[in-house]
Amino acid sequence: xxxxxxxxxxxxxxxxxxxxxxxxxxxxxxxxxxxxxxxxxxxxxxxxxxxxxxxxxxxxxxxxxxxxxxxxxxxxxxxxxxxxxxxxxxxxxxxxxxxxxxxxxxxxxxxxxxxxxxxxxxxxxxxxxxxxxxxxxxxxxxxxxxxxxxxxxxxxxxxxxxxxxxxxxxxxxxxxxxxxxxxxxxxxxxxxxxxxxxxxxxxxxxxxxxxxxxxxxxxxxxxxxxxxxxxxxxxxxxxxxxxxxxxxxxxxxxxxxxxxxxxxxxxxxxxxxxxxxxxxxxxxxxxxxxxxxxxxxxxxxxxxxxxxxxxxx
Amino acid sequence: xxxxxxxxxxxxxxxxxxxxxxxxxxxxxxxxxxxxxxxxxxxxxxxxxxxxxxxxxxxxxxxxxxxxxxxxxxxxxxxxxxxxxxxxxxxxxxxxxxxxxxxxxxxxxxxxxxxxxxxxxxxxxxxxxxxxxxxxxxxxxxxxxxxxxxxxxxxxxxxxxxxxxxxxxxxxxxxxxxxxxxxxxxxxxxxxxxxxxxxxxxxxxxxxxxxxxxxxxxxxxxxxxxxxxxxxxxxxxxxxxxxxxxxxxxxxxxxxxxxxxxxxxxxxxxxxxxx
Numbered sequence: 001x002x003x004x005x006x007x008x009x010x011x012x013x014x015x016x017x018x019x020x021x022x023x024x025x026x027x028x029x030x031x032x033x034x035x036x037x038x039x040x041x042x043x044x045x046x047x048x049x050x051x052x053x054x055x056x057x058x059x060x061x062x063x064x065x066x067x068x069x070x071x072x073x074x075x076x077x078x079x080x081x082x083x084x085x086x087x088x089x090x091x092x093x094x095x096x097x098x099x100x101x102x103x104x105x106x107x108x109x110x111x112x113x114x115x116x117x118x119x120x121x122x123x124x125x126x127x128x129x130x131x132x133x134x135x136x137x138x139x140x141x142x143x144x145x146x147x148x149x150x151x152x153x154x155x156x157x158x159x160x161x162x163x164x165x166x167x168x169x170x171x172x173x174x175x176x177x178x179x180x181x182x183x184x185x186x187x188x189x190x191x192x193x194x195x196x197x198x199x200x201x202x203x204x205x206x207x208x209x210x211x212x213x214x215x216x217x218x219x220x221x222x223x224x225x226x227x228x229x230x231x232x233x234x235x236x237x238x239x240x241x242x243x244x245x246x247x248x249x250x251x252x253x254x255x256x257x258x259x260x261x262x263x264x265x266x267x268x269x270x271x272x273x274x275x276x277x278x279x280x281x282x283x284x285x286x287x288x289x290x291x292x293x294x295x296x297x298x299x300x301x302x303x304x305x306x307x308x309x310x311x312x313x
Numbered sequence: 314x315x316x317x318x319x320x321x322x323x324x325x326x327x328x329x330x331x332x333x334x335x336x337x338x339x340x341x342x343x344x345x346x347x348x349x350x351x352x353x354x355x356x357x358x359x360x361x362x363x364x365x366x367x368x369x370x371x372x373x374x375x376x377x378x379x380x381x382x383x384x385x386x387x388x389x390x391x392x393x394x395x396x397x398x399x400x401x402x403x404x405x406x407x408x409x410x411x412x413x414x415x416x417x418x419x420x421x422x423x424x425x426x427x428x429x430x431x432x433x434x435x436x437x438x439x440x441x442x443x444x445x446x447x448x449x450x451x452x453x454x455x456x457x458x459x460x461x462x463x464x465x466x467x468x469x470x471x472x473x474x475x476x477x478x479x480x481x482x483x484x485x486x487x488x489x490x491x492x493x494x495x496x497x498x499x500x501x502x503x504x505x506x507x508x509x510x511x512x513x514x515x516x517x518x519x520x521x522x523x524x525x526x527x528x529x530x531x532x533x534x535x536x537x538x539x540x541x542x543x544x545x546x547x548x549x550x551x552x553x554x555x556x557x558x559x560x561x562x563x564x565x566x567x568x569x570x571x572x573x574x575x576x577x578x579x580x581x582x583x584x585x586x587x588x
Contacts, residue, residue: 027411027490027491028411028413030490030491030492031407031410031411031491032407032415034403034404034406034407034410034491034495035403035404035407035415035419037399037400037403037404037462038400038401038403038404038419038423038462038463038466039419041400041459041460041462041463042422042423042426042463044441045434045438045456045457045459045460046426046429046434046460046463047426048437048441049434049435049436049437049438049441050429050433050434050437052437052440053433053434053436053437056436056437113325113329116321116322116325117322118322118323118325118326118329119322119323119326120326120329120330120333121329123330123333124329124330124332124333126574127333127334127336127337128333128336129574130337130340130567130570131336131339133516133566133567133569133570133577134520134562134563134566135519135520135521135522135538135541135562135566136520136522137520137522137538137541137542138538138541138559138562138563139339141541141542141545141555141559142339142342142343142556142559143339144545145552145555145556146339146342152355152356154342154358154359157355157356157357157358158358158359187336187339191336192581195578195581196581199578199581248430248431248432250522250523251522251523254522255522255542255545268432269432269523272432272435272436273435273523273526273527276435276436276439277435277436277439277527282436282440285436286436286437288432289430289432289433289434289435289436290433292430292432292433293428293429293430293432293433296430297428
């Protein structure tokens with residue numbers, strides 16, 4: 001009798017264990033089902049095209065001809081020797097660094113001012129922030145009219161009426177065109193990054209300033225020894241965002257200057273789109289895409305190392 | 314003391330308000346010139362119109378299928394953002410719900426995907442879309458935008474780590490299956506991050522320039538951003554007509570900004586802290 005009960009009990013618990021294992025398996029499979037969509041996205045939109053891009057970059061695949069062969073590193077050599085490819089690389093780097101430095105230098109003090117209470121504060125904040133909201137492609141097209149090098153361009157008309165200055169070749173002189181692209185970039189993103197800093201500023205406890213004031217610290221000392229160190233993580237985030245978006249720049253110069261005059265404002269992305277899509281130079285453009293990825297990776301790593309070192313000191 | 318503070322506030326206002334107006338000047342320039350004639354705009358770019366005209370808006374609506382293009386943009390944005398948020402949140406849920414070797418591998422692989430820039434995959438993607446016959450279709454665009462699911466995954470998984478796990482565990486003991494837990498417990502719990510990430514992805518898709526310029530070639534499949542860049546070549550001399558296009562394209566963004574400003578700022582703070 002006793003042994004029977006025991007065996008029934010073990011049978012039952014065995015069944016329970018078995019059913020729990022089965023439900024565990026079912027649950028595990030159900031959980032895996034949640035990965036199916038992202039796995040599809042990863043395979044179709046990342047893994048396959050990335051593999052193909054690396055593969056193409058070592059071939060001379062071009063146009064509609066199905067025939068191609070390996071060319072080794074020839075495409076990579078051309079990235080660093082072809083003048084149009086090289087100028088795209090140089091201007092992209094220049095744009096990324098210039099906008100990062102300028103926007104950071106403007107957005108930090110702007111955030112400090114916006115953190116004060118003054119009449120019209122909400123209006124001012126929204127006005128600075130808004131240029132980051134619409135597509136930069138459209139804003140660049142509008143700036144094209146404002147900065148038009150013709151005498152009828154808006155800025156040139158204004159300068160003529162106010163100061164009698166002749167038409168300035170804003171977008172037709174290589175250096176001025178490069179500066180113009182950077183200025184429009186700074187205009188569009190400074191407010192956005194100021195608001196980012198503002199959010200961090202508002203989390204600094206007011207007591208810190210209270211104590212500093214009692215100790216007789218001037219407002220510039222307060223900025224140097226309280227605000228700036230407390231903002232260090234925000235600076236890391238903001239400059240990282242600026243560098244990556246700067247390296248990715250495409251819509252702005254494409255719509256403001258079309259990369260001109262000459263190749264003065266040509267960018268890497270524009271190069272990839274033109275040589276890879278319009279001209280069908282798949283091999284060459286893929287090599288540029290791979291170089292671009294490595295460049296972005298190197299810049300990000302360098303920047304993180306730099307900001308970590310700065311934060312420690 | 315109070316007087317000094319008041320004076321400082323007045324000085325700040327006196328400096329900041331004109332500066333803000335200067336930053337906003339291009340928007341005034343766009344709007345005011347839509348009511349001018351061509352000749353008026355070229356001699357008087359910043360002044361008020363000498364004679365008020367609606368002609369630029371009339372010529373805009375007669376030259377372009379504006380309503381259809383607006384509809385295209387809404388369709389592409391809504392469908393692609395809904396799908397990418399669903400895909401990203403499902404993966405984030407599975408990652409939290411059941412940690413295993415598989416989930417660790419998937420997490421690592423997705424981090425890798427996050428680091429691959431668009432420029433590196435764009436050419437094979439283009440060839441793929443052409444081969445699938447989806448070039449110049451709105452569905453082709455949507456498919457490409459689904460790559461944004463990886464970004465959604467990262468933002469959502471970061472937020473989910475802050476959600477108390479006990480709720481999920483309790484539902485699990487009560488016998489709810491993962492689908493039920495995901496849909497009726499987790500999704501409502503993570504509503505704030507779903508809104509934030511959707512707002513950011515809507516801004517990306519709505520404003521995107523590079524994808525439609527590559528994949529769309531006929532006017533009736535345009536998005537609003539493409540409309541603007543085509544209008545500029547069509548209206549090379551007729552500047553006021555282009556400004557009318559810009560106004561039509563900017564108004565939805567202005568409305569979006571007014572209603573979503575709070576979420577954008579929240580996302581800037583939370584997304585960047587966690588990302």
